[in-house]
Structure formats: C-alpha cells, structure tokens
Amino acid sequence: MLKIQELYKSYTFGNTIVPVLKGINLEVKAGDFLAITGTSGSGKSTLMNIMGLLDKPTRGHYWLENKEIVHYNDDELAAIRNQKIGFVFQSFYLLQRFSAVENVGYPLIYRHISQKEIRHRSMEMLEKMGMADRAKHHPNELSGGQQQRVAIARALIGKPSIILADEPTGALDAHVSKQIIDLLLELNQQEGITIIIITHDANVAKRCKRHVIMEEGILTTDAINLH
Amino acid sequence: MLLTYIREAFHNLYAAKQRTLLALIGISVGIGAVIALISIGVIWGEEMMREYSQLNPNVLNISKSWKDKNKHTYISLEDAMLLPKHTNTIAEVVPVIDEYGNFLFNNQSGSANLLGVMKSYKDFNKLHLKEGRFISDLDHNQNYVVIGSMVLEEELAFNTFKGKLIGSNIKINNRTYTIIGILEQTSFSWEAQYSIIMPLSTAQRYLNKNHISSIIARMKPQVDYSIAIEEVKQYFMKRKNMIVRAWAEKKWLEYIEKQTEMQTLLLGLISSISLLVGGVGIMNVMLTSVIERKREIGILRAIGARKRDIRRQFLAEAIIISLIGGIIGSGLGILSSYIVCWFNEWQFFVSGVAIWLGVGISSLVGIFFGFYPAYKAAKLNPITALRSD
Numbered sequence: 293m294l295k296i297q298e299l300y301k302s303y304t305f306g307n308t309i310v311p312v313l314k315g316i317n318l319e320v321k322a323g324d325f326l327a328i329t330g331t332s333g334s335g336k337s338t339l340m341n342i343m344g345l346l347d348k349p350t351r352g353h354y355w356l357e358n359k360e361i362v363h364y365n366d367d368e369l370a371a372i373r374n375q376k377i378g379f380v381f382q383s384f385y386l387l388q389r390f391s392a393v394e395n396v397g398y399p400l401i402y403r404h405i406s407q408k409e410i411r412h413r414s415m416e417m418l419e420k421m422g423m424a425d426r427a428k429h430h431p432n433e434l435s436g437g438q439q440q441r442v443a444i445a446r447a448l449i450g451k452p453s454i455i456l457a458d459e460p461t462g463a464l465d466a467h468v469s470k471q472i473i474d475l476l477l478e479l480n481q482q483e484g485i486t487i488i489i490i491t492h493d494a495n496v497a498k499r500c501k502r503h504v505i506m507e508e509g510i511l512t513t514d515a516i517n518l519h
Numbered sequence: 520m521l522l523t524y525i526r527e528a529f530h531n532l533y534a535a536k537q538r539t540l541l542a543l544i545g546i547s548v549g550i551g552a553v554i555a556l557i558s559i560g561v562i563w564g565e566e567m568m569r570e571y572s573q574l575n576p577n578v579l580n581i582s583k584s585w586k587d588k589n590k591h592t593y594i595s596l597e598d599a600m601l602l603p604k605h606t607n608t609i610a611e612v613v614p615v616i617d618e619y620g621n622f623l624f625n626n627q628s629g630s631a632n633l634l635g636v637m638k639s640y641k642d643f644n645k646l647h648l649k650e651g652r653f654i655s656d657l658d659h660n661q662n663y664v665v666i667g668s669m670v671l672e673e674e675l676a677f678n679t680f681k682g683k684l685i686g687s688n689i690k691i692n693n694r695t696y697t698i699i700g701i702l703e704q705t706s707f708s709w710e711a712q713y714s715i716i717m718p719l720s721t722a723q724r725y726l727n728k729n730h731i732s733s734i735i736a737r738m739k740p741q742v743d744y745s746i747a748i749e750e751v752k753q754y755f756m757k758r759k760n761m762i763v764r765a766w767a768e769k770k771w772l773e774y775i776e777k778q779t780e781m782q783t784l785l786l787g788l789i790s791s792i793s794l795l796v797g798g799v800g801i802m803n804v805m806l807t808s809v810i811e812r813k814r815e816i817g818i819l820r821a822i823g824a825r826k827r828d829i830r831r832q833f834l835a836e837a838i839i840i841s842l843i844g845g846i847i848g849s850g851l852g853i854l855s856s857y858i859v860c861w862f863n864e865w866q867f868f869v870s871g872v873a874i875w876l877g878v879g880i881s882s883l884v885g886i887f888f889g890f891y892p893a894y895k896a897a898k899l900n901p902i903t904a905l906r907s908d
Contacts, residue, residue, distance in 0.1 A: 346821060346901045367825045374823020385818045385905065389534045399822040401523050446822065 293486055294320040294343065294454065299352030301338055312338045313349070314509035322453070325480045326488045327497040330506035336490050337458065339506070343488065344377055344456045345369045357453060374402050378447025382459035384439040386431040386446075393418060393427040396445045403450070417445040421475070437468035444475065454486045455479075461496060473499055528835040535808065539840060542804040546844030547851060549797025550881050552790040554852025558873040559859050560783030566865045567779050568772075573645055573707045575737075576769040579609075579744065581751055582733035587762035593730035596723075598758060602736060606754055608747035610739045613640045616722040617732035622715065623690040624671060625680070631670050632714035633691065635722020643735045644708055651685040651700030658699075658718045662725075664689065665700035667712035691715060694725055736765075744769050794880065797844070798888040805837050805892035809899075816896055817904030830897035837889020838882060845881025849874060 301313040312335045320326055330336045341347040342354065345361065354362055356376065364372070379385075386395045397414035405413075418424050421441040431439050440460060447455050457476070461469035473496055479485045480501075489500060497503050498517060505513040532539045583594060599614035616635035621628065640646075641653045653665055666689070680687065687698050702711055723729065738747045744767035755763045809816075816829055824832075853869055860867035 341902055344821070346905075367827075370820070370823055370825040370828075373821065379821050381905075385814070385821075387815060387818060389530060398819075402823045402825075402828060404520060450823075 293322040293324070293357060294318075295353075295355040296343070297353040299339075299342070299354060300350045301335075301342060301347070302350050312509055313342075316352070316509075316511060318504070318511060320454075320486060320488065322486055323480070323484045324486050324488075325477070325501040327500035327503045328488065328490045328506055329492060329494070329497050329503065332492070334506045335509045336506045340456055340458050340488070340490050344379060345373050370402075374399055375450055376453045378444075378450065378452040378455045380440070380443050380447050380455060380457035380460045382462040384431070384436075384443045384463075386439055386442060388431055391428050391430055392423060392434065392442045395431070395442055396449055399446065399450045413449060414445070417449050418442070420448075421445045435468075436464050437471060440464065440468075440472050441475070444472075444479075448479070448485075452485075454488065457487065457489045459490055459492070461491065461493060469493070469496070524831050524835040525839065527832060528839050531808075531812075531832075532836055532839060535804075538804050538807065542801050542840050543844050543847070545800030546794075546797035546841050546881070546884065547847040549790075549794035550841075550845050550848025550877055550884075551851030551855070552793040552848075553787060553880060554849055554873045554877050555855040555859075556786035556790040556852075557783060557876060558852060558856040558870040560779070560786045561870040561872060562856060562860055562865055562868065564776075564779030564783060565868075566863075567775055569866075570706050571772055571775050573705060574768045574771055575643060575645060576767075576772060577738050577740070578643055578768050579736045579738060579747060579751065580733060580766045580768070581736055581763055584762040584764040586764075589761070592759050592761045594732075594734065594755075594761075594763075595729075596719075596731055598755070599731050599734045602734065602751070602754060605758075606747075606750045608738055608742045608750050609736045611639060611737045613637050613643055613735045614719060614731040615640070615733045615735060616719060616726065616728050618722070618726045618728060620692045620715070620726070622670075622692075624687075627672060629670070631667075632710065633722065633726060634711070634714045634716045635719040635726065635728075636716055637719050639737075640716070640735065643737060644711055645705065646708055646711055647703040647705060649701045649703040651698070653700055654716060654718050658721075660720045660724060661718060662694065662696040662721060663699045663717065664691070664696045665702065665716040666698060667702050667708075667714045667716070668704045669712045670715060689715070692725070794884065798841075798884045801837055801840055801844075801885065802888040802892060804840070805833060805889055806895070808836070809833065809892050809896040812896075813899060813904045813907040816899050817901050817907070820899075820901035821905065826897040829899075830893045833893035833896045834886065834889050837893065838885035841881045841885030841889075842878075845877050848881065849877035852877065 296316050296318040299313055299316040300311070302309050302311040316339060328336050328339070338347065342349050349362065353360060356372065361369070361372065387398065390398070393411065393414045396417055397410040400410045400413065415424065415427060418427050421444060423438060423441050423445065426434060426438060431442070434442065461472050464472060476487055477499065480487050489496065491497055501517060503515050503517055504511050583592070596614055599612050602612050603609045613636055618633040619630065620633040621630050636654060638653065638655050649668065651665070654663065684698055684701055688695050689698055696717065702708070704712060736751070738744065748765040748767065751765045752763055755761045819829060852873065857867050
C-alpha cells in the first residue's frame with residue numbers, strides 16, 4: 293500500500309540547514325491502522341505532509357500503491373491527493389461558507405462529477421456518519437465532534453485508499469475523542485480502510501493496531517498492539 | 520467545471536459583500552466614465568458632421584492671394600465667367616462682389632456687408648428664404664436687395680415690420696433699394712446672414728467696383744478638389760500672372776472629421792485613468808481576499824485542487840466583478856451621455872462602439888488586474904497556507 297525507504301527531509305533557513313527526517317523506513321499494508329506518536333518537533337507532521345503529498349522529501353523513496361511518486365509533478369500530485377488520500381485535521385479545516393453537505397462533496401468537484409450525483413453521494417456519506425440531520429448546517433453551527441465527523445465524511449467521499457489523520461482528536465474532549473476513534477476503528481475494521489493517525493495521546497495510540505514512535509527524525513519503536 | 524468556478528465565484532463574492540460592493544463601485548464608475556465620454560464624443564462628432572454637412576462639399580472659394588503683391592491685378596468678371604470653359608474641373612461659377620457699406624432703414628442706421636451676386640449663389644451656399652424671393656437673372660441692374668437675418672435689429676424687423684418687410688425701402692450708401700427677400704438663418708451662412716445681397720450688375724454699377732472680390736465655383740461631380748485647385752491656380756497664373764487662393768469646403772469637412780476623432784480618442788484616454796483606478800481597486804480587493812482565504816486555499820489544495828484550479832477560481836471572481844461592473848458602468852455611461860445630449864439638444868443614440876468597449880474593456884480589466892492575485896493564490900505552498908490563520 294505504502295512504502296517509505298531512506299527518506300530524508302531538511303529545511304533551509306538562510307545558511308542553516310535543519311534536518312527534520314533522518315532516514316525513515318516504513319511500510320504500511322492495506323487495512324493497517326497505524327498510530328505515529330512522538331514529541332513535538334520529532335518530525336511526525338513533516339512525515340505526514342510528505343505521505344499526504346503536500347510536501348516533497350529532500351531525498352529517498354516513497355511508493356504509494358506501488359507507484360514511486362517522488363517525481364510526480366504538481367498537477368499529478370493534486371490528482372492523487374484527490375483520489376487516493378483523505379485528510380482529517382486537528383482543527384477540522386471545513387470551509388466556513390459552505391454547509392456540511394457542500395463541504396463533504398467538495399473533493400468531487402475536481403472530478404467533474406455532476407452536481408446532483410455529488411449531492412447524492414454526500415448525503416449518503418453524512419448518513420453513514422450519523423450527521424444526515426445536520427446536512428444543511430454550517431460548520432459554526434456544529435460542535436467540534438460533529439465538525440470532525442463532517443471532515444471524516446469529506447475524507448471518505450472520494451473512496452481513498454488511505455486516510456491520514458493529523459491529531460484528529462486534539463481539539464476534542466475525552467468523551468467525543470473516544471467516539472471519533474471508535475468511528476475510525478469501525479471504518480477500519482468493517483471497510484478495511486487504511487488509516488494513519490498522528491497523535492500525542494497515549495490512549496489513542498493504544499487503541500490502534502500498530503504503533504510507531506518517532507524521535508528526532510527517525511522511527512525508533514514499531515509495535516503491534518494486542519487487544 | 521466552468522460553471523463550478525462561476526458558482527463558487529458568486530458564492531465567495533457574496534460572502535464578502537462589502538468589499539465586493541466597493542470594488543464594484545470603483546470599476547462601474549471607471550467603465551461608466553469611459554463609455555460616457557466615448558459616446559459623448561461619438562454623438563458630438565455626428566452632431567458636428569450633421570451641421571457641417573450643410574457646407575457644400577463641391578464648392579471652391581477663389582480669391583486673389585495675399586501672396587500676390589501686384590496691386591494692379593484683379594479678377595475681372597470675364598476671368599470668372601470663362602473659368603468653366605477653360606478648365607476641366609469647374610462646372611459653374613458665381614462671381615461675388617464684396618463691399619462694406621452703410622444703410623438706413625426706418626431711422627435705424629448701421630453698416631453691413633454688401634454682396635453683389637448671381638442667382639446660383641443661393642444654391643451654392645444652401646441658403647433658404649424666410650420671406651420673399653432671392654435675386655434672379657431678370658433683376659439685372661435693379662435696385663433690389665435680399666437681406667440677411669442678422670442685418671436688422673430683431674425688434675424692428677420681426678415685430679414692428681412683421682409681414683411688411685418685403686417691399687419696404689432701405690437706403691444703402693444714400694441710394695434707395697427695395698427689399699425683395701429675407702434669408703432664413705442656417706448654421707453655415709454667416710457671411711450671407713450679415714449681408715445685404717443685391718444683383719451683381721447693380722453692385723458693379725453703384726458700388727463703383729469693376730473687379731470681382733471672389734468667385735464661388737462648383738466643381739464637376741467626382742472631381743478631386745486638390746486637382747481642381749491646382750487647375751484654377753494655373754488658369755489665373757497663365758491668364759493674368761496672378762496668384763490666387765482657392766479653398767475647398769470639403770477640406771473643412773475632412774478637418775472636422777479628423778478633429779472629432781481626435782477628441783473622442785482624447786476623451787477615451789482621459790477617462791481610462793478612472794478605469795485604471797477601478798482596476799487597481801479590483802486588484803486590491805482580490806489581493807486582500809487571497810490573504811484572508813489562505814487557509815481555504817490550503818484546504819482546497821489538500822483535497823485535490825490543482826494550482827490552475829485555484830488560479831481560475833480567483834480569476835473568475837475578478838472577471839465577474841468587472842463584468843458586472845461593466846454592465847452597470849455601461850448603463851451609467853449611456854445614461855450620462857443621454858443627459859448630456861438632452862442638455863445640449865443633441866440627437867442621442869446608443870453608440871455600438873461604446874457597448875462593445877464596455878464589455879470588452881471590463882473583461883480585459885478583470886483578466887489584467889485579476890491575474891496577479893490569482894497567480895499569487897495558486898503559488899501558495901499548501902502547508903503554509905493550511906497553517907495560516
């Protein structure tokens with residue numbers, strides 16, 4: 293599904309080069325549910341951005357569904373993001389001007405799907421998330437948990453091969469946080485969707501199938517959680 | 520997809536109503552100014568041409584040139600009358616004697632231009648009579664005069680003598696003449712309007728003039744006036760070794776046409792300054808919008824928007840603002856040109872050029888001033904855009 297080999301990333305600030313990822317090796321199989329933890333500054337967000345094709349590595353290899361995507365151009369990367377990857381962010385990142393159902397359907401606009409079809413699929417997806425009755429509400433009329441459900445619906449609408457969740461419960465209280473993780477687990481178990489979560493919450497990490505720990509730009513621990 | 524851009528653009532513009540409205544005012548005024556001034560220019564030009572079309576494009580005015588220093592040469596009646604016969608370009612001539620004289624009418628004394636002419640003078644100058652008749656060939660040596668509308672005081676001529684002017688007597692240089700006609704006022708007959716007109720023969724006899732002041736010559740149809748002028752000059756040079764000046768009225772028409780075109784262009788240029796200001800307004804609004812919507816751009820990039828999707832999105836917004844501005848501006852421009860026409864009593868019409876310019880310029884302004892902000896939005900790094908507040 294996803295394979296990373298000897299991946300390096302460094303940022304240049306003026307004359308100083310700051311290495312962030314120092315040789316990452318990681319393989320994620322289809323149907324995996326992986327948690328990446330680590331202290332802030334360990335490089336986990338950078339890794340997530342590269343896996344999400346929002347950023348490019350300085351060097352190394354990255355295969356997504358057996359395709360080496362390091363040399364893809366910007367348009368091709370956008371198309372892969374649209375079709376293969378679903379993002380879930382800490383602060384939801386919904387478009388404030390649009391209703392829940394419009395937010396969910398937005399990725400499909402870039403696939404030239406008819407307005408009617410988009411609406412239909414978005415409603416179906418919201419129903420699945422238990423949010424059908426909130427379809428016409430705008431993000432500011434929804435609670436944090438509800439917004440994150442809408443965001444997950446948006447991530448799923450394009451039938452991606454992988455969901456990348458960057459601190460998906462970071463802005464939610466413990467109770468709602470548990471519900472969101474339940475939802476992700478359910479999606480993983482029932483539909484076999486591959487999910488990678490970045491988190492600093494040990495409780496969240498414990499519930500994932502697999503847990504890797506990142507320290508100063510390298511992966512130090514890779515463990516399978518036995519439930 | 521295009522429809523999506525447009526729908527989104529309306530959505531976004533509506534969400535930022537206040538800013539959209541301000542940009543819209545700027546661009547509407549800009550385009551309105553261009554259209555108003557250009558249509559005023561075009562309408563005014565038509566008005567000028569309509570007025571100047573009363574000039575006779577076939578007519579040459581010939582007189583002795585100031586360049587000829589010989590005091591003893593002059594144009595004789597014979598010189599004038601033989602002109603059609605000795606040239607290929609001139610069809611008909613009217614010799615004119617032009618003098619200055621005093622008159623006395625019902626105790627009103629004054630001075631006026633005295634013109635001795637022949638019957639065709641009327642047609643050559645497109646004159647019309649308000650009352651009575653013009654000089655005819657049968658008036659040879661008669662003391663008959665036709666008076667221009669500006670010769671007599673209005674009060675006297677048109678109230679006291681209302682209906683009785685024809686047949687009244689007028690004293691000119693102490694000799695009594697009978698008024699047989701009054702000219703109607705037209706735009707391009709100043710000379711005639713300030714003149715007392717009499718038969719050429721009468722003028723020769725009583726004004727003590729044995730030479731012709733000027734000749735009005737009608738060219739044959741389809742003759743180029745510069746060829747005619749050349750021929751006339753040569754005729755007088757050969758015949759009397761005299762330098763003459765010949766002026767074609769058509770030159771006036773050409774001159775006026777060029778002049779109004781220049782003026783319209785100038786008006787357009789001046790008004791395009793306000794268009795520039797309007798365009799910069801759009802750019803400003805779009806740039807603010809890009810900065811405010813950085814996060815949104817980041818989200819769209821994350822869910823699969825290509826750079827060009829973002830660019831088109833912002834460009835569509837700029838173009839829509841300026842197209843709406845173009846429609847409003849065209850309305851404003853046409854309305855203000857209508858008002859100007861109404862005050863000046865010009866004949867109003869909607870100039871096709873103006874409409875064309877309205878639509879064309881507004882979309883160009885949108886593309887031109889919208890491009891940079893759109894380019895900037897597309898160029899944003901998705902991660903930086905996502906992290907911004």
